[in-house]
Amino acid sequence: xxxxxxxxxxxxxxxxxxxxxxxxxxxxxxxxxxxxxxxxxxxxxxxxxxxxxxxxxxxxxxxxxxxxxxxxxxxxxxxxxxxxxxxxxxxxxxxxxxxxxxxxxxxxxxxxxxxxxxxxxxxx
Numbered sequence: 780x781x782x783x784x785x786x787x788x789x790x791x792x793x794x795x796x797x798x799x800x801x802x803x804x805x806x807x808x809x810x811x812x813x814x815x816x817x818x819x820x821x822x823x824x825x826x827x828x829x830x831x832x833x834x835x836x837x838x839x840x841x842x843x844x845x846x847x848x849x850x851x852x853x854x855x856x857x858x859x860x861x862x863x864x865x866x867x868x869x870x871x872x873x874x875x876x877x878x879x880x881x882x883x884x885x886x887x888x889x890x891x892x893x894x895x896x897x898x899x900x901x902x903x
Contacts (some may be wrong), residue, residue, distance in 0.1 A: 858887045 849857070859881050863869045866888055874880055 856881065863888065 848854075863881055863884050864871065867885065868891070869888060
């Protein structure tokens, strides 16, 4: 006698209900996550649009301002920088814009020029 092959397992009503409830819960969780993501994206988009409207209204209501003259201290620093850059012995490096470098460099260049008998660069 040949062995009888085993029968395939049949789903019972109980396992069908468990499967249906599990699939339903997973569907509800995924749908809730997607709905939450959509609502947050929409709120962010509406906030950006509202900020854009406010900014455009601000730009329309604010008259253009004429440029303000530079403070005297800033203008003096630009003069020192321009004098240094015009000097043939000065080659600006990475620290050229650091605080105090240009004013110290100006003093050094003037001292070297005086010691070598050159006339100092004309002052602006």
